[in-house]
Amino acid sequence: MTQFNYQTAFSRNIGWVTEAEQQxxxxxxxxxxxxxxxxxxxxxxxxxxxxxxxNLADFDTFAVENFNRQxxxxxxxxxxxxxxxxxEMALSINPELDIKTFPEGVKPAQAAQFLGECDLYLxxxxxxxxxxxxxxxxxxxxxxxxAVTAAPLGMGSALLNFLPGGMTFESYFQLEGEGEYQQxxxxxxxxAPAGLHAAYLVVPDRIDLVGKKGPSTxxxxxxxxxxxxxxxxxxLLSRGHVLTxxxxxxxxxYQNRLRRTWRPGGNRHPLQRLAIWLGERQLLHSSE
Numbered sequence: 001m002t003q004f005n006y007q008t009a010f011s012r013n014i015g016w017v018t019e020a021e022q023q024x025x026x027x028x029x030x031x032x033x034x035x036x037x038x039x040x041x042x043x044x045x046x047x048x049x050x051x052x053x054x055n056l057a058d059f060d061t062f063a064v065e066n067f068n069r070q071x072x073x074x075x076x077x078x079x080x081x082x083x084x085x086x087x088e089m090a091l092s093i094n095p096e097l098d099i100k101t102f103p104e105g106v107k108p109a110q111a112a113q114f115l116g117e118c119d120l121y122l123x124x125x126x127x128x129x130x131x132x133x134x135x136x137x138x139x140x141x142x143x144x145x146x147a148v149t150a151a152p153l154g155m156g157s158a159l160l161n162f163l164p165g166g167m168t169f170e171s172y173f174q175l176e177g178e179g180e181y182q183q184x185x186x187x188x189x190x191x192a193p194a195g196l197h198a199a200y201l202v203v204p205d206r207i208d209l210v211g212k213k214g215p216s217t218x219x220x221x222x223x224x225x226x227x228x229x230x231x232x233x234x235x236l237l238s239r240g241h242v243l244t245x246x247x248x249x250x251x252x253x254y255q256n257r258l259r260r261t262w263r264p265g266g267n268r269h270p271l272q273r274l275a276i277w278l279g280e281r282q283l284l285h286s287s288e
Contacts, residue, residue: 010050021237022050028236029053029098031118032175033106033136035082036060036150037216039124040071040089041225046122047090047097049229051236054090055118057102058083069152069218108135115139120235122228124150128212130175130183137162137169146235150228152220154197156252157227160190160245163235167245172266182280184209189275190267194259196252219253227251 006026013022028051032039043054060082066073072158073083083103091097108131115121121140122248125133140147144164151158162169170176175183175191188209201207206215227249234242243249246269248261263269267276 005223006094006096009094010048013050017233017237021239024237025050025233026052028120029055029118030232030236031055031057031115031121032124033057033114033132034124034126034128034129035072035086036124037071037218038150038204038224039122040082040086041221042122042124042228043086043101044071044093045225045229046232047093049233050094051232052094053098053117055100055102055116056083056087056116057106058086059103059105069216069221071221082249093105106132106136108132111135111139112143115143115145117191118145120232121145121147122160122232123147126150127140127187127214128184130180130187131205134170138182141168146229148231148235149191150224151191152216152224153192153250154200154252155217155219155223155254155281156197156250157220157223158192158194158204158248158250159224159227160248161231161235161242163180163242163244165222167266169245172263174246174267179285183277184278188281190263191274192250193248193261193272193275194250195275196250196255196257196259223251223253241247 010022030046030051032042032054035056042269061079062073062077062082062085064078070090077085081103083101087101088098102114121136123133137147147162149160149177154208173186175186178186231242234240246263246266263272
Protein backbone atom coordinates (compact mmCIF):
# COMPACT_ATOMS: atom_id res chain seq x y z
CA MET A 1 0.00 0.00 0.00
CA THR A 2 1.37 3.42 -0.96
CA GLN A 3 2.16 5.59 2.06
CA PHE A 4 1.47 9.31 2.01
CA ASN A 5 4.53 11.55 1.92
CA TYR A 6 4.05 15.32 1.99
CA GLN A 7 7.27 16.17 0.16
CA THR A 8 6.50 13.71 -2.64
CA ALA A 9 2.83 14.67 -2.90
CA PHE A 10 3.58 18.35 -3.46
CA SER A 11 7.01 18.08 -5.09
CA ARG A 12 5.65 19.34 -8.42
CA ASN A 13 4.91 22.69 -6.76
CA ILE A 14 8.66 23.22 -6.33
CA GLY A 15 9.92 25.56 -8.99
CA TRP A 16 6.95 27.89 -8.63
CA VAL A 17 7.65 27.90 -4.89
CA THR A 18 10.86 27.11 -3.04
CA GLU A 19 11.30 24.23 -0.60
CA ALA A 20 11.21 26.72 2.28
CA GLU A 21 8.03 28.34 0.93
CA GLN A 22 6.37 24.95 0.58
CA GLN A 23 7.08 24.35 4.25
CA UNK A 24 5.53 27.73 5.09
CA UNK A 25 2.40 26.70 3.22
CA UNK A 26 2.40 23.42 5.12
CA UNK A 27 2.42 25.39 8.39
CA UNK A 28 -0.25 27.87 7.26
CA UNK A 29 -3.89 27.84 8.30
CA UNK A 30 -6.73 29.22 6.16
CA UNK A 31 -10.35 29.77 7.15
CA UNK A 32 -12.98 29.07 4.48
CA UNK A 33 -16.68 29.68 5.14
CA UNK A 34 -18.95 27.83 2.71
CA UNK A 35 -18.22 24.49 1.04
CA UNK A 36 -20.40 24.93 -2.04
CA UNK A 37 -19.48 25.90 -5.59
CA UNK A 38 -16.69 28.32 -4.72
CA UNK A 39 -15.69 27.22 -1.22
CA UNK A 40 -15.35 23.54 -2.09
CA UNK A 41 -13.07 24.34 -5.02
CA UNK A 42 -11.09 26.72 -2.81
CA UNK A 43 -10.45 23.95 -0.30
CA UNK A 44 -9.31 21.38 -2.85
CA UNK A 45 -7.09 23.88 -4.68
CA UNK A 46 -5.35 25.01 -1.50
CA UNK A 47 -5.02 21.41 -0.32
CA UNK A 48 -3.20 20.58 -3.58
CA UNK A 49 -1.06 23.66 -3.04
CA UNK A 50 0.05 22.06 0.23
CA UNK A 51 -1.64 24.32 2.78
CA UNK A 52 -1.64 22.26 5.97
CA UNK A 53 -4.48 23.58 8.12
CA UNK A 54 -8.05 24.78 7.69
CA ASN A 55 -11.00 26.10 9.64
CA LEU A 56 -14.08 25.14 7.62
CA ALA A 57 -17.75 26.08 8.04
CA ASP A 58 -20.94 24.95 6.30
CA PHE A 59 -24.39 23.81 7.48
CA ASP A 60 -25.92 22.78 4.14
CA THR A 61 -26.35 19.45 2.35
CA PHE A 62 -25.78 18.59 -1.32
CA ALA A 63 -28.71 18.49 -3.75
CA VAL A 64 -29.11 17.63 -7.42
CA GLU A 65 -29.30 21.32 -8.39
CA ASN A 66 -25.70 21.66 -7.17
CA PHE A 67 -24.36 19.30 -9.85
CA ASN A 68 -23.59 22.00 -12.42
CA ARG A 69 -20.90 23.72 -10.37
CA GLN A 70 -20.05 22.25 -6.94
CA UNK A 71 -16.93 20.10 -6.64
CA UNK A 72 -18.41 17.76 -4.03
CA UNK A 73 -21.83 17.31 -5.62
CA UNK A 74 -22.66 13.92 -7.19
CA UNK A 75 -25.19 11.14 -6.80
CA UNK A 76 -23.23 9.62 -3.92
CA UNK A 77 -23.30 12.85 -1.90
CA UNK A 78 -26.93 13.98 -2.35
CA UNK A 79 -28.45 14.79 1.07
CA UNK A 80 -25.05 14.47 2.75
CA UNK A 81 -23.49 17.47 4.56
CA UNK A 82 -21.27 19.46 2.24
CA UNK A 83 -18.75 19.95 5.03
CA UNK A 84 -18.35 16.21 5.67
CA UNK A 85 -17.96 15.44 1.97
CA UNK A 86 -15.36 18.11 1.31
CA UNK A 87 -13.37 17.21 4.41
CA GLU A 88 -13.25 13.61 3.16
CA MET A 89 -12.10 14.77 -0.28
CA ALA A 90 -9.38 17.01 1.18
CA LEU A 91 -8.13 14.29 3.53
CA SER A 92 -7.96 11.84 0.63
CA ILE A 93 -5.42 14.23 -0.91
CA ASN A 94 -3.52 15.03 2.28
CA PRO A 95 -4.31 12.73 5.24
CA GLU A 96 -2.13 14.91 7.48
CA LEU A 97 -4.38 17.97 7.23
CA ASP A 98 -5.29 19.70 10.48
CA ILE A 99 -8.97 20.61 10.03
CA LYS A 100 -11.34 22.29 12.47
CA THR A 101 -14.97 22.09 11.42
CA PHE A 102 -17.95 24.34 12.16
CA PRO A 103 -20.98 22.26 11.06
CA GLU A 104 -23.50 24.93 12.06
CA GLY A 105 -21.92 27.43 9.68
CA VAL A 106 -20.61 30.82 10.72
CA LYS A 107 -22.70 32.40 13.45
CA PRO A 108 -22.09 36.18 13.46
CA ALA A 109 -21.42 36.18 17.21
CA GLN A 110 -18.77 33.46 16.78
CA ALA A 111 -17.00 34.92 13.73
CA ALA A 112 -13.81 35.66 15.66
CA GLN A 113 -13.79 32.12 17.05
CA PHE A 114 -14.16 30.71 13.55
CA LEU A 115 -11.07 32.66 12.46
CA GLY A 116 -9.02 31.52 15.46
CA GLU A 117 -5.35 30.68 14.77
CA CYS A 118 -5.79 31.35 11.04
CA ASP A 119 -3.41 33.29 8.81
CA LEU A 120 -6.02 34.33 6.25
CA TYR A 121 -9.74 34.19 5.45
CA LEU A 122 -10.97 32.98 2.03
CA UNK A 123 -14.62 33.75 1.36
CA UNK A 124 -16.75 30.89 0.03
CA UNK A 125 -20.13 31.94 1.39
CA UNK A 126 -23.25 31.94 -0.73
CA UNK A 127 -23.84 35.28 -2.47
CA UNK A 128 -26.95 35.93 -0.35
CA UNK A 129 -25.33 35.15 3.04
CA UNK A 130 -24.54 38.80 3.68
CA UNK A 131 -25.19 38.80 7.43
CA UNK A 132 -22.59 36.09 8.00
CA UNK A 133 -20.24 37.61 5.41
CA UNK A 134 -20.33 41.05 7.02
CA UNK A 135 -19.65 39.54 10.44
CA UNK A 136 -16.66 37.54 9.22
CA UNK A 137 -15.11 40.44 7.33
CA UNK A 138 -15.63 42.68 10.38
CA UNK A 139 -13.87 40.11 12.55
CA UNK A 140 -11.01 39.97 10.01
CA UNK A 141 -10.66 43.73 10.30
CA UNK A 142 -10.59 43.57 14.10
CA UNK A 143 -8.08 40.70 14.13
CA UNK A 144 -5.81 42.23 11.47
CA UNK A 145 -6.40 39.27 9.17
CA UNK A 146 -6.17 39.37 5.37
CA ALA A 147 -9.39 38.44 3.55
CA VAL A 148 -9.89 37.40 -0.08
CA THR A 149 -13.20 37.13 -1.94
CA ALA A 150 -13.68 35.84 -5.48
CA ALA A 151 -17.14 35.83 -7.07
CA PRO A 152 -18.15 33.51 -9.92
CA LEU A 153 -19.83 35.71 -12.52
CA GLY A 154 -20.83 34.07 -15.78
CA MET A 155 -17.78 32.29 -17.15
CA GLY A 156 -15.31 34.31 -15.14
CA SER A 157 -14.39 35.64 -11.74
CA ALA A 158 -14.23 39.00 -9.98
CA LEU A 159 -11.72 39.35 -7.16
CA LEU A 160 -11.16 41.72 -4.23
CA ASN A 161 -8.50 41.60 -1.53
CA PHE A 162 -8.91 43.28 1.85
CA LEU A 163 -5.64 43.59 3.78
CA PRO A 164 -5.00 44.85 7.33
CA GLY A 165 -4.73 48.64 7.40
CA GLY A 166 -6.38 49.02 4.01
CA MET A 167 -9.91 49.75 2.88
CA THR A 168 -12.42 47.59 4.75
CA PHE A 169 -15.26 45.46 3.41
CA GLU A 170 -17.87 47.80 4.89
CA SER A 171 -16.26 51.00 3.65
CA TYR A 172 -16.02 49.53 0.15
CA PHE A 173 -19.51 48.04 -0.21
CA GLN A 174 -21.42 50.62 1.90
CA LEU A 175 -24.05 48.17 3.19
CA GLU A 176 -24.75 49.70 6.60
CA GLY A 177 -28.32 50.92 7.02
CA GLU A 178 -29.49 49.54 3.68
CA GLY A 179 -32.39 47.13 3.19
CA GLU A 180 -31.89 43.49 2.29
CA TYR A 181 -32.31 43.76 -1.48
CA GLN A 182 -30.36 47.00 -1.65
CA GLN A 183 -27.49 45.20 0.09
CA UNK A 184 -27.58 42.42 -2.50
CA UNK A 185 -27.50 44.99 -5.28
CA UNK A 186 -24.64 46.93 -3.74
CA UNK A 187 -22.69 43.74 -3.19
CA UNK A 188 -23.18 42.65 -6.80
CA UNK A 189 -22.22 46.04 -8.24
CA UNK A 190 -19.22 46.37 -5.93
CA UNK A 191 -17.87 42.92 -6.75
CA ALA A 192 -17.45 43.58 -10.46
CA PRO A 193 -17.41 47.25 -11.48
CA ALA A 194 -16.27 46.27 -14.99
CA GLY A 195 -19.41 44.16 -15.52
CA LEU A 196 -17.75 41.96 -18.16
CA HIS A 197 -20.24 39.14 -17.59
CA ALA A 198 -23.36 41.18 -18.36
CA ALA A 199 -22.90 41.22 -22.14
CA TYR A 200 -23.66 37.52 -22.70
CA LEU A 201 -26.40 36.86 -20.16
CA VAL A 202 -29.02 35.34 -22.49
CA VAL A 203 -31.86 34.89 -19.93
CA PRO A 204 -31.75 37.97 -17.67
CA ASP A 205 -34.84 36.89 -15.73
CA ARG A 206 -32.77 34.12 -14.15
CA ILE A 207 -31.11 36.75 -11.93
CA ASP A 208 -33.64 37.09 -9.13
CA LEU A 209 -32.33 39.01 -6.11
CA VAL A 210 -35.75 38.94 -4.47
CA GLY A 211 -35.99 35.15 -4.83
CA LYS A 212 -32.31 34.75 -3.92
CA LYS A 213 -31.52 32.82 -7.09
CA GLY A 214 -29.11 33.25 -9.98
CA PRO A 215 -27.47 31.32 -12.83
CA SER A 216 -24.02 29.81 -12.42
CA THR A 217 -21.35 27.83 -14.27
CA UNK A 218 -18.64 25.39 -13.24
CA UNK A 219 -16.13 27.52 -15.18
CA UNK A 220 -16.85 30.49 -12.96
CA UNK A 221 -16.31 28.49 -9.77
CA UNK A 222 -13.08 26.88 -10.97
CA UNK A 223 -11.69 30.20 -12.19
CA UNK A 224 -12.50 31.67 -8.78
CA UNK A 225 -10.44 28.95 -7.12
CA UNK A 226 -7.38 29.57 -9.29
CA UNK A 227 -7.73 33.34 -9.09
CA UNK A 228 -8.13 33.38 -5.30
CA UNK A 229 -5.50 30.71 -4.54
CA UNK A 230 -2.90 32.74 -6.42
CA UNK A 231 -3.67 35.70 -4.16
CA UNK A 232 -3.60 33.48 -1.07
CA UNK A 233 -0.16 32.19 -2.06
CA UNK A 234 1.20 35.71 -2.49
CA UNK A 235 -0.21 36.86 0.85
CA LEU A 236 0.91 33.81 2.85
CA LEU A 237 4.38 33.88 1.35
CA SER A 238 4.71 37.70 1.24
CA ARG A 239 5.54 37.48 -2.45
CA GLY A 240 5.10 40.58 -4.54
CA HIS A 241 2.46 43.28 -4.78
CA VAL A 242 -1.11 42.35 -3.88
CA LEU A 243 -3.83 44.48 -5.43
CA THR A 244 -6.16 45.63 -2.63
CA UNK A 245 -9.56 47.31 -2.48
CA UNK A 246 -10.59 49.76 -3.88
CA UNK A 247 -8.60 48.07 -6.67
CA UNK A 248 -10.18 44.93 -8.07
CA UNK A 249 -9.76 42.40 -10.85
CA UNK A 250 -12.24 40.71 -13.16
CA UNK A 251 -11.30 38.02 -15.64
CA UNK A 252 -13.87 36.70 -18.10
CA UNK A 253 -12.90 33.65 -20.14
CA TYR A 254 -15.91 33.99 -22.45
CA GLN A 255 -15.06 37.61 -23.26
CA ASN A 256 -11.28 36.93 -23.40
CA ARG A 257 -10.80 39.95 -21.20
CA LEU A 258 -9.07 40.94 -17.97
CA ARG A 259 -9.94 44.25 -16.36
CA ARG A 260 -8.30 46.02 -13.45
CA THR A 261 -10.77 48.34 -11.72
CA TRP A 262 -10.29 51.23 -9.33
CA ARG A 263 -13.20 52.67 -7.40
CA PRO A 264 -12.02 55.16 -4.76
CA GLY A 265 -14.71 55.29 -2.11
CA GLY A 266 -16.05 51.92 -3.22
CA ASN A 267 -19.78 52.14 -3.82
CA ARG A 268 -19.69 55.87 -3.05
CA HIS A 269 -17.88 56.38 -6.36
CA PRO A 270 -20.09 58.17 -8.95
CA LEU A 271 -19.88 55.28 -11.42
CA GLN A 272 -20.92 52.83 -8.72
CA ARG A 273 -23.79 55.05 -7.60
CA LEU A 274 -25.01 55.20 -11.18
CA ALA A 275 -24.78 51.41 -11.56
CA ILE A 276 -26.71 50.93 -8.30
CA TRP A 277 -29.40 53.38 -9.46
CA LEU A 278 -29.78 51.55 -12.76
CA GLY A 279 -29.91 48.24 -10.92
CA GLU A 280 -32.70 49.53 -8.69
CA ARG A 281 -34.73 50.49 -11.73
CA GLN A 282 -34.28 47.01 -13.20
CA LEU A 283 -35.18 45.38 -9.89
CA LEU A 284 -38.36 47.43 -9.61
CA HIS A 285 -39.27 46.63 -13.20
CA SER A 286 -38.78 42.88 -12.73
CA SER A 287 -40.96 42.88 -9.60
CA GLU A 288 -43.92 44.60 -11.28
